Amino acid sequence: MTKQRYHKLDPCQDQYSDYYIIEPCTTSNGMEIKLKDLKINMENAEAAFSSLGTVAGSSSVVMLAKVGKYTISVYASGRMMVKEDKTTKSKKKEIDILAQKILRALETHDAIIRGKQ
Amino acid sequence: MLHDEKFSRNSFTKPQQTKIKKCTFGLIGLGGTGGFILENLLRLGAGNFVLFDHDQFELSNFNRQLLATDDTIDTLKTEVAVARANKINPRANIKTCGMFDKKSSLNSIKILIDGSDNVITKMEAATLARKKKIPYVFCSANRASGMVTIFDGYNFNTAFQVPSDRKKLSDYKLCSSIICPAASIAASIAVSQAINYLIKKPYVKAPDTLFFDLFSKKIFWRAKLG
Numbered sequence: 001m002t003k004q005r006y007h008k009l010d011p012c013q014d015q016y017s018d019y020y021i022i023e024p025c026t027t028s029n030g031m032e033i034k035l036k037d038l039k040i041n042m043e044n045a046e047a048a049f050s051s052l053g054t055v056a057g058s059s060s061v062v063m064l065a066k067v068g069k070y071t072i073s074v075y076a077s078g079r080m081m082v083k084e085d086k087t088t089k090s091k092k093k094e095i096d097i098l099a100q101k102i103l104r105a106l107e108t109h110d111a112i113i114r115g116k117q
Numbered sequence: 118m119l120h121d122e123k124f125s126r127n128s129f130t131k132p133q134q135t136k137i138k139k140c141t142f143g144l145i146g147l148g149g150t151g152g153f154i155l156e157n158l159l160r161l162g163a164g165n166f167v168l169f170d171h172d173q174f175e176l177s178n179f180n181r182q183l184l185a186t187d188d189t190i191d192t193l194k195t196e197v198a199v200a201r202a203n204k205i206n207p208r209a210n211i212k213t214c215g216m217f218d219k220k221s222s223l224n225s226i227k228i229l230i231d232g233s234d235n236v237i238t239k240m241e242a243a244t245l246a247r248k249k250k251i252p253y254v255f256c257s258a259n260r261a262s263g264m265v266t267i268f269d270g271y272n273f274n275t276a277f278q279v280p281s282d283r284k285k286l287s288d289y290k291l292c293s294s295i296i297c298p299a300a301s302i303a304a305s306i307a308v309s310q311a312i313n314y315l316i317k318k319p320y321v322k323a324p325d326t327l328f329f330d331l332f333s334k335k336i337f338w339r340a341k342l343g
Contacts, residue, residue: 024172059187061190061191062175062176062190062191064176073175073176073177075173075175075190075191076191077173077191079173079175079191081175081176081177
């Protein structure tokens, strides 16, 4: 199998942080917060996101939440797709602040699963 | 026997069907158009694939991507594609790769079909295919429209007059929204043209291009690029 190549990460990204911020797809204006070797316990994440905003719907692998102006799809694998609206391109700095807020909430609610699984 | 019976209703001669079965198709992207391209090729009896995609299925894929289901959400697209292929043709030989870029290997690929959604990938794929002297099937869908052609020697940059500045290129958005019929039609035409190329039937060759717009009065038309 050929070695998998993924998105090029921003080189200035803090190597000690628990996440990356990437522009996932040319079809969307969204940004992705990708947790490094961390997964999300979806049950506990619901409480975490409820503390930050509202949870619009959830299943065992995905949850849709609204935090401030952002709509966030949260995936059990540790990905979070963040979108403002169809036309606005989110600013990386703002997403970084949002990511820190989410991480804190996930940790508080014991929704982080550590280690590769 | 079972395998042959599965594809016996394809309207090909035996040598043509064998050619399709033996050909190695490179497929970039397994999303809107890519998923349908793979499905079409599998149903036509293709047996060898190299699949390029690094992404996982997500909620916003459901409106148009064949392989996006509640069971496959948050799973690698290549993984899902292999599982799908095995259900149709377990004998299919599939190599999966991550993201396609200019360093990707096209060794063993006889026809490269592009179901990606951005200009940079398309340009790099076309350039690499030209260098390797293999046909590059351009396939693109946007909203309710799309276009398909085969680059077989013709220069991609001449055809699309793309700026050489890579930074400017990354601002190009091919598709903000796409409806499923557009993705599936673009994919079906792309596969039919690839097969025509392979079995030496007439195909749309760049700069000639086949366009369609499902919302317009005249749905299909041909025009020259460049």
